[in-house]
Amino acid sequence: MKMKAAIEIESLSKTFRSRGGNDVEAVSLLNLTVEAGQVFGFLGSNGAGKTTTIKMACGLVQPTTGTVRLNGYDVLKQRGQAMRQIGAVLEGTRNVYWRMNAWQNLLYFGRIKGISSSGLLKARAEQLLRELDLWERRKDPVGEFSRGMQQKVAIAAALIADPPIVLLDEPTLGLDVHASRTVQEWIVQLAKERGKTVVLTTHQLDMAENLCDQVAIMSHGKLLAHRPTAELLDLFRREFYQVRLRGVVDMEKNGVFPGFAASQENGHTVLSGEVGDDMSVFDLVERARTAGMDLISVSPGEPNLEEIFVELIERAEETVGQDGGLERKAGHRPAGVRSRG
Amino acid sequence: MMATGTVLLNECQKRLIIMWSYRFNFMLETFMIGFLFVGISFFVSGGRPTPEQMAPALLGYLTWFYAVFAISDMSQGIREETQTGTLEQMYMSPLPSGLLLAGRSVASLFISTGMVALVGGILMLALGIRIPVRLAGAPVFALTLAGLYGFAFFMGGATLVFKQVNALGNLLTNMLLFLNGSFLTVERMPGWLEGFARSLPSTQGIDVLRSVVLDNLSLASVWHDGSLMWLTAHTAFFLLAGWGAFLWGERVARKRGLLGQY
Numbered sequence: 001m002k003m004k005a006a007i008e009i010e011s012l013s014k015t016f017r018s019r020g021g022n023d024v025e026a027v028s029l030l031n032l033t034v035e036a037g038q039v040f041g042f043l044g045s046n047g048a049g050k051t052t053t054i055k056m057a058c059g060l061v062q063p064t065t066g067t068v069r070l071n072g073y074d075v076l077k078q079r080g081q082a083m084r085q086i087g088a089v090l091e092g093t094r095n096v097y098w099r100m101n102a103w104q105n106l107l108y109f110g111r112i113k114g115i116s117s118s119g120l121l122k123a124r125a126e127q128l129l130r131e132l133d134l135w136e137r138r139k140d141p142v143g144e145f146s147r148g149m150q151q152k153v154a155i156a157a158a159l160i161a162d163p164p165i166v167l168l169d170e171p172t173l174g175l176d177v178h179a180s181r182t183v184q185e186w187i188v189q190l191a192k193e194r195g196k197t198v199v200l201t202t203h204q205l206d207m208a209e210n211l212c213d214q215v216a217i218m219s220h221g222k223l224l225a226h227r228p229t230a231e232l233l234d235l236f237r238r239e240f241y242q243v244r245l246r247g248v249v250d251m252e253k254n255g256v257f258p259g260f261a262a263s264q265e266n267g268h269t270v271l272s273g274e275v276g277d278d279m280s281v282f283d284l285v286e287r288a289r290t291a292g293m294d295l296i297s298v299s300p301g302e303p304n305l306e307e308i309f310v311e312l313i314e315r316a317e318e319t320v321g322q323d324g325g326l327e328r329k330a331g332h333r334p335a336g337v338r339s340r341g
Numbered sequence: 342m343m344a345t346g347t348v349l350l351n352e353c354q355k356r357l358i359i360m361w362s363y364r365f366n367f368m369l370e371t372f373m374i375g376f377l378f379v380g381i382s383f384f385v386s387g388g389r390p391t392p393e394q395m396a397p398a399l400l401g402y403l404t405w406f407y408a409v410f411a412i413s414d415m416s417q418g419i420r421e422e423t424q425t426g427t428l429e430q431m432y433m434s435p436l437p438s439g440l441l442l443a444g445r446s447v448a449s450l451f452i453s454t455g456m457v458a459l460v461g462g463i464l465m466l467a468l469g470i471r472i473p474v475r476l477a478g479a480p481v482f483a484l485t486l487a488g489l490y491g492f493a494f495f496m497g498g499a500t501l502v503f504k505q506v507n508a509l510g511n512l513l514t515n516m517l518l519f520l521n522g523s524f525l526t527v528e529r530m531p532g533w534l535e536g537f538a539r540s541l542p543s544t545q546g547i548d549v550l551r552s553v554v555l556d557n558l559s560l561a562s563v564w565h566d567g568s569l570m571w572l573t574a575h576t577a578f579f580l581l582a583g584w585g586a587f588l589w590g591e592r593v594a595r596k597r598g599l600l601g602q603y
Contacts, residue, residue, distance in 0.1 A: 016598065052598065058433050061598040083435040093426025093601065099362040100355070111351040112434040112441065116344065141362065157430070 005069075006085075006165050006197035007034040007057060012066035014052050014221075026052040028221040030066070034199060034214070036164070039191045041212030041229070042201040043305075045313060049221040050201045051091060054169050057199075058088050070165055084114065087158030091169035091201070095154035098143030102134050102153045105142060106160050113161035121160075128156040132186070148179025155183065159190075165197045166190060172204060180207075187211055209233075209305040217309060219316040229305070236308045240301030241281055243271040246294035256287045272301055274311075348440055352448035360452060367456075375460050378402050379468070385524045392469045397555055399470050401523025401547040403457050404482075408489050408521075408543055409514050410453035414445065415497035416510035423504070423603045432600055438591060442497070446490050478554040481569070484576045485546025491579030492542040498583070498590030504603050522547050542579050545572045 009032040016024045027049040034040045044050045055061040057068045059075045059082065068075045073082035089095055096105045106125035115121045129135045132152045137145070142153050151171065158166060168187070172180040188211060190196045202208055208215060209229060216226040225232060243257065249269040251262045260273030275281050281298060288295050360367060382390040382398055422428035431441055464470060496513075499506045519525070520538040527538045527548065538544050549568050552558045563569040594600050 014598075055429075055598060055601070058429070060429050060432055060595065060600050062592075062595040080435040080437075083433055086433070088430075088433060090426055090429055090601065093424070093429070095426045095430055097355070097359065097425070097427060099359045104355075104358055108351060108355050109430065111347050112431060112436060114344070114435045116347055 004036040005033045006036040006038075006071055007032070007040075007199065008067075008069040008072075009033070009053070009057070010067050010069075012053065012056060012068060013064045014049075014056060014061060015064045025221050027056070027063075030218075030221075030223055032216060032223065032226060034197060036071075036197050037191060037195045038213040039187060039198045039200060039211050041208035041215040042199060042218070043203075043205065043208055043215055043309060044201075044218035047220075048218040050218055051169055052221075053218075054088070054090070054167050054199070054201060057167060058086060058090075059083060084161065085163055086165045086167060087113075087161065087163040088167040089151070089154045089158050089169065089171055091173065094142075094150070096142055096150070096157050098150070099141060101139050101141050102129060102145075102156070103138040105153060105157055109157040110160040115161055124160060124162065125156075128159060132156055132182075146179070148175050148182070151175060151179065151183065155186070164195075165199070167199045169201045170203070171200065172202065172207065180204075184211060205306040205309055206304070215305070217312050219313050222316075224312045224316055225308075232308060233303065233305065236303040236311070239274050240303050240307075241273065241275060241284075241298055242301045243284070243288070243298050244296040245269040245271070245288070246296055249293060256291050256293070257284065268296065344436060345440060345444075348436060348444035349447050352441075352444035353451055356448045356452050371456065371460055374406065375464055378464060381524055390468075392471065395468060395470050396472055397526075397551050398524050399461065399464060400472060400551060400554065401521055402518075403461050404485060404489075404543050404547050404550070405514075405518050405521060405523055406457050406460065407450075407453050407486060408492075408517050410449055410456070411446070411489050411493035412496050412510050412514050414449040415493040416500045416507050418445075419497050419500045420504060420507055420603060423501075423599075423601065426601060429601045442494070442587065446493070450486065450490075473554060473557075475554050475557070477560050478550060480560070481546065481549050481553050481563075481572070484572055485543055485550060488542045488546060488572075488576035488579040491576065491581070491583035494583030495579070495586040498586035498588070501587075501590035501594040502597075502599060504599075517541060517543060520544065542575075545575050 009030055012027055012030040012032075013025065014027040016026055018024050030049075030053060042050050042053070052061060056063050057070065057075065059079055062076070068082075070082045070085040073085060075082045097108070100108065103125060106128065107121060110121040110125065115124070126135070129138050132155070134149060134152060134156070137149070142150055145153065155168070155171065158168075171187070172183050175183065184207060187198050187200065191198050191213075200208065200212065212229050214226070214228050215232060217224045227235070243260070246268055248264060248267070249262075251257060251260070251269070251271065257271050257273065260271040263270050263272075275284065285295065285298060378399065379390075382395050385398070386394055419428060422431070432438060434441060461472075465472065496506065496510050499509075520527075520530075520534070520541055521544045522538065527535045527544060530538055545568070549563050549572050552563050552568065553560065560569065
């Protein structure tokens with residue numbers, strides 16, 4: 001069944017002009033669809049273009065080309081309607097007034113988000129503050145709160161108008177383990193129990209792996225991968241293999257498994273690595289047999305999102321300036337990671 | 342209409358809450374502004390200020406006080422909100438940014454009126470200064486303030502693009518104090534300086550305001566002598582140019598991604 005699209009990004013580009021007069025392409029012809037009710041992870045190194053994309057979705061940065069639609073509303077042409085679809089917590093800033101208390105902040109942001117009914121606004125503010133365990137301290141200035149509590153107030157302010165889409169740019173940055181866990185639990189709750197679409201940018205890849213239904217990986221303004229998290233992990237699981245050989249084998253001499261990392265374990269040799277584009281795992285097994293190696297087992301490895309991220313970024317770094325990224329190298333497959341023989 | 346009222350009240354409430362959290366600083370600032378008036382009057386009058394001499398000066402001085410508030414709110418205020426990220430949150434509102442800006446200006450106007458009433462009242466009582474309340478002064482005062490806010494919008498637009506424009510705002514507000522004719526009427530300035538002083542926001546307004554409020558001239562007479570007409574044109578220019586500059590600043594800030602950069 002085809003899911004409803006919450007965010008549709010088409011041919012989105014943003015070029016900034018630096019002070020030296022050079023053009024810097026922060027986002028390049030990005031095409032992306034985020035389905036409604038999902039937790040979507042937007043991953044990439046610093047300067048990959050994530051925040052610029054998020055800000056274009058929020059109407060804060062004007063795209064050079066392309067469009068962003070939020071629940072069908074064009075951010076540039078139908079700004080008012082589009083803004084009613086989102087709440088956002090942006091990275092590196094307070095997002096709320098620290099001189100005001102939590103209650104005052106929620107009422108203020110509720111009104112500028114267009115909630116005109118005072119009763120509805122107060123009920124919503126109370127509900128959010130109670131859910132986030134802030135009700136008892138609602139009258140304390142936000143500046144006196146811990147970092148975690150301040151972030152909760154910012155998230156509550158983003159949710160005050162009950163928007164269907166929530167954009168969270170590094171929501172757990174600078175939080176302690178407990179506060180980070182609370183925010184993560186809430187993200188899951190927002191998507192699974194309330195049907196909200198949560199777009200998350202983070203450098204904490206273990207968090208993205210645990211929370212996100214889909215992930216997109218960006219580098220140098222380009223999309224490297226966009227897949228359901230499980231599918232991405234599975235794809236790399238098939239690419240990564242662990243080969244166990246009886247006895248200690250000098251891998252440098254025989255060269256049967258190029259690029260595989262070797263280690264010794266209980267008198268056996270354990271090799272971990274990726275099967276190249278030009279051969280299959282069966283070819284490797286055949287080679288090992290031909291070389292007279294005593295093969296115990298060959299099993300798919302268990303890569304995590306961090307390993308996949310590093311792998312993709314490294315590949316992208318290698319191809320920068322050549323053809324503009326792996327998506328293009330892989331034959332312009334919008335949802336593909338890489339082509340396999 | 343409903344949204345407009347809500348936005349105006351919302352902004353006023355926010356400003357009052359934040360101002361209350363800085364109440365000690367505000368008390369000191371209020372005292373300093375009162376003290377500054379007494380000090381400057383003392384020096385300008387050669388050590389013997391009289392209530393009659395101080396009345397026109399106070400009228401100009403209180404108008405300058407509005408300018409300080411309006412310019413600081415639009416330049417320093419926007420810069421601070423850029424740093425805290427609340428400006429970006431404001432721009433994510435479904436309401437038009439012009440309405441939010443107007444709400445911000447009205448909130449600034451209300452609060453500065455309260456402060457002016459407080460400072461002005463204390464100075465008038467303490468120094469025996471008498472400024473008559475004349476209805477004819479209201480439209481002149483409104484035109485003067487509109488021009489000032491036009492200039493403040495200009496500063497706001499510039500702040501969105503050039504984050505370091507704050508220092509220019511401070512320089513201009515200090516220049517206004519000495520060049521808007523509060524303590525030294527523009528007629529007594531050298532010709533080249535008089536021209537420049539008259540081009541500044543509030544100078545012409547203070548001049549006409551004195552004629553109407555203190556010299557008891559009618560609106561018709563200040564219109565016929567051209568001073569009110571010049572004030573109207575001056576205000577229209579500052580309002581239109583200021584609003585245009587703010588819209589330009591917004592457009593450039595969105596294009597360059599400056600709403601969250603400082």
